[in-house]
Amino acid sequence: xxxxxxxxxxxxPPRPGLSRRLVRNPTITVGAAxxxxxLLIGLAAPLLTSIDPAQINPVYRxxxxxxxxxxxRDDGTxxxxxxxxxxxxxxxxxxxxxxxxxxxxxxxxxxxAVISISIGLVIxxxxxxxxxxxxxxxxxxxxxMAIPAILLAIAVVSLSKAGLVAVIVxxxxxxxxxxxxxxxxxxxxxxxxxxxxxxxxxxxxxxxxLVRHVLPNTIAPLIVQATYIAAxxxxxxxxxxxxxxxxxxxxxxxxxxMAEGRTLFRVFPHNILYPGIFLxxxxxxxxxxxxxxxxxxDPRMRKAL
Amino acid sequence: MSAPVLEIRNLTVTLPRGADRVHAIxxxxxxxxxxxxxxxxxxxxxxxxxxxxxxxxxxxKGLSATGGDIRLTGENLLTADASRLRELRCTRMSMIFQExxxxxxxVMRCGDQIDEVLATHTDLAPHARREKVLDIVRAVxxxxxxxxxxxxxxxxxxxxxxxxxxxxxxxxxxALLIADEPTTALDVTTQAQILALIRELQRAHGTGVLFxxxxxxxxxxxxxxxxxLRGGELVxxxxxxxxxxxxxxxxxxxxxxxxxxxxxxHRDEVTAPVxxxxxxxTKTYAAGGWFNRSRxxxxxxxxxxxxxxxxxxxxxxxxxxxxxxxxxxxxxxxxEPTQGRIVVGDTDFASISRAQLHALRRRVxxxxxxxxxxxxxxxxxxxxIVEGPMNYGASAGDAMVRARNLMELVRLDPKSLDRFPHQxxxxxxxxxCIARALAMEPAVLIADEAVSALDVSVQxxxxxxxxxxxxxxxLAMLFxxxxLRVAAQVCDRVAVMSKGRxxxxxxxxxxxxxxxxxxTKALLAAAPGRGWDFSEGRARPVPR
Numbered sequence: 090x091x092x093x094x095x096x097x098x099x100x101x102p103p104r105p106g107l108s109r110r111l112v113r114n115p116t117i118t119v120g121a122a123x124x125x126x127x128l129l130i131g132l133a134a135p136l137l138t139s140i141d142p143a144q145i146n147p148v149y150r151x152x153x154x155x156x157x158x159x160x161x162r163d164d165g166t167x168x169x170x171x172x173x174x175x176x177x178x179x180x181x182x183x184x185x186x187x188x189x190x191x192x193x194x195x196x197x198x199x200x201x202a203v204i205s206i207s208i209g210l211v212i213x214x215x216x217x218x219x220x221x222x223x224x225x226x227x228x229x230x231x232x233x234m235a236i237p238a239i240l241l242a243i244a245v246v247s248l249s250k251a252g253l254v255a256v257i258v259x260x261x262x263x264x265x266x267x268x269x270x271x272x273x274x275x276x277x278x279x280x281x282x283x284x285x286x287x288x289x290x291x292x293x294x295x296x297x298x299l300v301r302h303v304l305p306n307t308i309a310p311l312i313v314q315a316t317y318i319a320a321x322x323x324x325x326x327x328x329x330x331x332x333x334x335x336x337x338x339x340x341x342x343x344x345x346x347m348a349e350g351r352t353l354f355r356v357f358p359h360n361i362l363y364p365g366i367f368l369x370x371x372x373x374x375x376x377x378x379x380x381x382x383x384x385x386x387d388p389r390m391r392k393a394l
Numbered sequence: 395m396s397a398p399v400l401e402i403r404n405l406t407v408t409l410p411r412g413a414d415r416v417h418a419i420x421x422x423x424x425x426x427x428x429x430x431x432x433x434x435x436x437x438x439x440x441x442x443x444x445x446x447x448x449x450x451x452x453x454x455k456g457l458s459a460t461g462g463d464i465r466l467t468g469e470n471l472l473t474a475d476a477s478r479l480r481e482l483r484c485t486r487m488s489m490i491f492q493e494x495x496x497x498x499x500x501v502m503r504c505g506d507q508i509d510e511v512l513a514t515h516t517d518l519a520p521h522a523r524r525e526k527v528l529d530i531v532r533a534v535x536x537x538x539x540x541x542x543x544x545x546x547x548x549x550x551x552x553x554x555x556x557x558x559x560x561x562x563x564x565x566x567x568x569a570l571l572i573a574d575e576p577t578t579a580l581d582v583t584t585q586a587q588i589l590a591l592i593r594e595l596q597r598a599h600g601t602g603v604l605f606x607x608x609x610x611x612x613x614x615x616x617x618x619x620x621x622x623l624r625g626g627e628l629v630x631x632x633x634x635x636x637x638x639x640x641x642x643x644x645x646x647x648x649x650x651x652x653x654x655x656x657x658x659x660h661r662d663e664v665t666a667p668v669x670x671x672x673x674x675x676t677k678t679y680a681a682g683g684w685f686n687r688s689r690x691x692x693x694x695x696x697x698x699x700x701x702x703x704x705x706x707x708x709x710x711x712x713x714x715x716x717x718x719x720x721x722x723x724x725x726x727x728x729x730e731p732t733q734g735r736i737v738v739g740d741t742d743f744a745s746i747s748r749a750q751l752h753a754l755r756r757r758v759x760x761x762x763x764x765x766x767x768x769x770x771x772x773x774x775x776x777x778x779i780v781e782g783p784m785n786y787g788a789s790a791g792d793a794m795v796r797a798r799n800l801m802e803l804v805r806l807d808p809k810s811l812d813r814f815p816h817q818x819x820x821x822x823x824x825x826x827c828i829a830r831a832l833a834m835e836p837a838v839l840i841a842d843e844a845v846s847a848l849d850v851s852v853q854x855x856x857x858x859x860x861x862x863x864x865x866x867x868x869l870a871m872l873f874x875x876x877x878l879r880v881a882a883q884v885c886d887r888v889a890v891m892s893k894g895r896x897x898x899x900x901x902x903x904x905x906x907x908x909x910x911x912x913x914t915k916a917l918l919a920a921a922p923g924r925g926w927d928f929s930e931g932r933a934r935p936v937p938r
Contacts, residue, residue: 283768286728287827291782291834292755301781305772 110385117385120377127371131191138185140170142341146180154183154359175359177349186341187364193342194323194371197257201322202315205261209268210311214299216269217276227273230266238263238325243334256335260322271314275307309386316379320372327368343368397468399569399602400426400449400487404462407444407453407626418444418457419626426570426602431593433613433634434606435649436623437849442606444626446572449604450489451479467569484511488563492575494555498547504558505531505543511565530561534591553584557591564595571596573605577612581713582876586920589616608850610653611879611923614638622646639931652854653928654879656921658902661886666704669870670725670758670838673699675734675744677720694720696894698734702838707864707871709885709902711878711917717894718874722842725872726760727751738837756786759831763843765823769815775801775826776811782834793833800829804859821852825859832863839864840872845880857884878921882906890914 111117130137149158154175161167174183216226242259249255279285280303288302329335330344331351338345343364350360402424409418419441426432436442447453449464451471464471466487471479483489491497499507505527512523531539534557547555556576563571573592577585593616596603607613613620613634620637622630622645630643641647675698695717702708710718724731727743736743738757746754762768769778779800780793788796798808804825815823824844831839841860845853861884864871875881881888881902888905890898890913897911909915918924927934 283762283764284770286723287760287762287768287830288770288781289728290726290755290758290760291830292752292785293781294752294785297785301773302770 107385111382114381114385116377117381120374120379120381123370123374124378127191127367127374128195130188131195134185134188134192137188138182140182140185142181142185142189143339144181146176148180149176150180151178151353151357152176152180153357174363175357177346177360178353179349183346183360183363186346187343187367189341190343190346190364191367191371193253193336193340194326194368197253197260197326198319198323198371198375200257201260201264202319204257205264205268205318206311206315208261209265210272210304210307212265213269213272214276214303214307217273218280218295218299218303223273226269230269233262234266236263239328239332239334242325242329243332246329246334251334251337253336253340256326256329259329260325264318264322268311268314268318271310272307275310276303279303279306313379313383313386316375316382320375320379323368323372323375398425398427399467400424400604401465402445402449402462403465405445405448405459405464406461407441407448407457408460410456415626417626419448419623421462422623422626422628424604424621424628424631426604428569428602429596429600430618431596431603431605431616433617433620434604434623435608435610435613435620437608437649437851439625440623441626442608442623443574445623446489446574446604446606449570449572450483450487451476452489481515484563484568485515485566486568487570487572488566488568489572489574490556490559490563490576493579494552494559495547497559498555500547502546503543504545504547504550508543508558508562508565511562515566526565527561530565531558533564533595534558534561536561551584552580553587556580556584556588560588560591560595564599564601567599567601569602571601571603573603575606575608578607578609582878582922583713583916583920585612585922589922592616609922610638610650610850610928611921611926614923614926614928622649635933638926638928648851650928650931652851653923654854654857654877654883655927655929656879656882656906656924657927657929658882658885658906661902663901664703664706664886666706666868668701669704669739670872671701671735671737672721672725673735673737675699675721675724675731675736677717677724677729678732693894695724695731695891698891698896700889700896700899702870702872704837704870705864705868706886707861707873707884709873709875709881709888710891711875711881711888712891713876713917715893716891718876718891719842720894721891722760722840722872722874725838726758726840727755728760756782756834757837758840759834759836759838760840760842761824761827761831761844763846765820765827765847766815768827769823771815774812774814775818778815778826779811779830779833782830786834796833797829800832803832803863804829819852821848821856824848824856828856828860828863832867836869838870838872840874842874843876844873846875846877853880860884878906878918890917 152175157169157171172182216223245259246255285302327344330342331348336342346364347361405422406420407418434442459472508527528539536542577588617634620634624645630646677695678693712718723729731744779797783793801808845856885902888902889896892913898914
């Protein structure tokens with residue numbers, strides 16, 4: 090028995106698995122729970138409200154939360170509808186707009202995170218590993234980074250049709266350099282590791298080397314970065330919509346609802362209050378998730394024994 | 395006879411729960427008398443440093459002394475409170491550390507750091523303190539003391555930094571000096587000077603020294619008494635000459651037997667054909683960036699001309715920065731040589747294109763120093779070994795069969811191929827790295843300080859393995875090391891490098907017995923413990 094112990098080495102005390110550590114972190118659990126709830130709200134929007142979020146009702150303009158409306162159906166029956174969050178200046182139900190608005194926000198957040206990480210990862214890997222490309226790539230990235238997201242968005246929207254795609258493109262472009270810098274810094278330290286040199290000397294070609302030995306090291310910091318990107322994208326989308334250069338105003342997004350309510354804010358604050366709460370809660374949840382993931386995935390942040 | 399300076403009785407330090415053993419050290423008895431040097435030897439994880447930290451009251455959180463007592467000139471340190479310990483440090487006991495760069499504050503001038511000790515513990519006036527600082531800096535033989543105390547740690551060399559550390563530790567003439575591997579991070583010639591300095595100051599002031607080391611050469615050099623530690627327990631404690639000549643415990647015997655001898659082993663001349671030859675190989679790093687290229691170009695290796703025959707081991711020895719590793723990496727084409735030829739078989743390796751290089755790469759393989767970083771932690775041992783052959787078109791099945799055979803060749807269980815590197819010890823990882831290199835069926839195997847990070851007993855095993863493999867596979871081996879003892883045992887011929895140049899090149903026997911170059915002479919003279927023959931267990935005449 091002792092001979093096998095000698096050949097196999099000391100048994101390393103089992104470290105709690107990654108999934109266990111993730112679940113144990115209260116910041117992650119709370120953040121993920123809130124986010125899951127909002128995602129659920131977005132997905133189940135048609136079940137949560139019977140009112141079309143785009144339906145204009147001039148009679149019931151600017152009603153305060155809790156106002157009930159009697160709707161006469163085509164077959165003559167009457168039903169009572171309660172506007173839980175009031176209505177806006179066109180008589181649209183704020184509650185159903187907020188519920189549907191979750192879709193746009195989450196979609197923009199997720200799409201921007203995925204797209205900017207994918208593009209940035211490829212550029213960062215190649216730029217960080219192939220030295221002569223690095224100087225060129227990084228100067229381009231510096232240039233992109235110097236463009237303010239909101240001005241770029243205004244430019245993109247004015248060049249093309251305003252819409253979801255334009256907004257996503259406008260937010261993705263300035264995010265890419267941040268991802269590239271992060272990936273590049275990881276690549277620069279990993280490429281000096283002896284195991285990378287060992288892989289070179291056993292003849293592993295560069296693309297495989299990058300995917301097999303370098304890429305896995307970037308995953309953990311990128312997951313964390315993705316959450317921060319998602320949170321900032323949700324905010325920027327809301328800002329763009331609020332400024333009127335984002336998604337067209339008839340589409341319910343939290344930014345659009347707030348933009349709509351801006352003029353009558355002093356009299357009817359609910360138009361801004363409710364979408365604002367949801368926006369803040371979502372961004373908070375995503376950031377909490379990111380902080381928790383960073384603490385768990387980044388060994389340098391882990392508390393010493 | 396006066397009472398001992400340091401008296402450790404039945405000391406036990408408990409590790410936090412979940413560690414690999416219950417006690418970091420268990421029931422250790424140790425004394426250090428006035429004016430003597432006690433060496434504490436042991437392999438990594440034996441608890442040497444824990445003892446030092448326990449004495450200084452610097453145990454890390456989670457560790458606590460749970461039994462026994464530590465008396466410094468009669469005063470119990472384990473019951474002393476934090477403020478008393480603070481008073482005692484530097485005044486009655488001091489410590490110097492392994493890495494002088496991190497032990498000194500990088501943003502404070504060296505003089506100010508010594509002065510801080512005086513300001514904290516004495517009420518001398520500033521000019522008196524300055525005099526005392528200059529005195530101690532002179533006492534540690536630093537030239538230009540005025541300039542030294544005005545320098546920041548990064549402006550001076552490693553040896554100088556260690557001297558500043560020693561000055562700091564001894565400025566208040568403590569009764570006890572604890573030295574925790576103080577020369578391990580230093581080059582061998584610097585190490586010899588620092589050892590001599592510690593010896594000299596300790597004699598002059600009658601300081602008791604607890605010297606922690608893993609190197610029996612250092613022990614033979616300076617120790618009055620030796621304590622051998624294994625797994626937290628003291629296995630043997632006695633006078634140096636007696637213990638080295640006639641170790642009572644099997645473990646001590648094994649440790650001493652593992653110390654490679656400085657006397658080169660007899661080797662037959664190798665007459666097989668040359669497999670690798672370099673001519674005038676030079677690697678220059680251009681200083682500066684895009685705009686000031688070609689200014690101050692530093693040659694890391696200059697005009698290196700070497701050759702290795704089949705079945706032969708060529709050693710490259712030298713201190714850090716001498717260009718040994720640059721040569722290795724140029725030959726493995728991990729970096730491009732600036733000039734010169736590297737001929738492997740009949741191809742010039744230095745000038746072929748990338749595509750041709752891919753086909754030829756497998757002929758030169760390399761094993762690196764750090765076993766913890768040379769395997770990708772995310773990939774299993776099996777994946778690491780088969781990666782190379784599969785890059786050259788071997789099928790997964792064939793490569794796996796080969797990996798199993800190689801695991802047996804390096805004496806590891808083939809069943810552990812699906813394990814991850816962190817499940818292996820340092821020595822085992824190094825075996826895995828050797829297996830990975832051999833999977834390529836190379837003509838030349840480069841071992842770049844491949845045993846330097848290993849404990850001496852593990853080092854002996856890995857060296858034996860490398861030698862066996864070289865013979866069995868008739869490999870040419872390029873063995874890079876800073877350790878002359880290792881070079882004496884494994885190499886047929888040796889090249890001594892200094893400042894990027896080969897200053898001496900010949901058979902190990904000739905170079906070790908009749909060094910010509912001054913640098914080689916200095917290097918050999920500095921080898922710790924050269925006055926002791928570890929295989930015979932007696933002092934041996936030191937060739938002058």
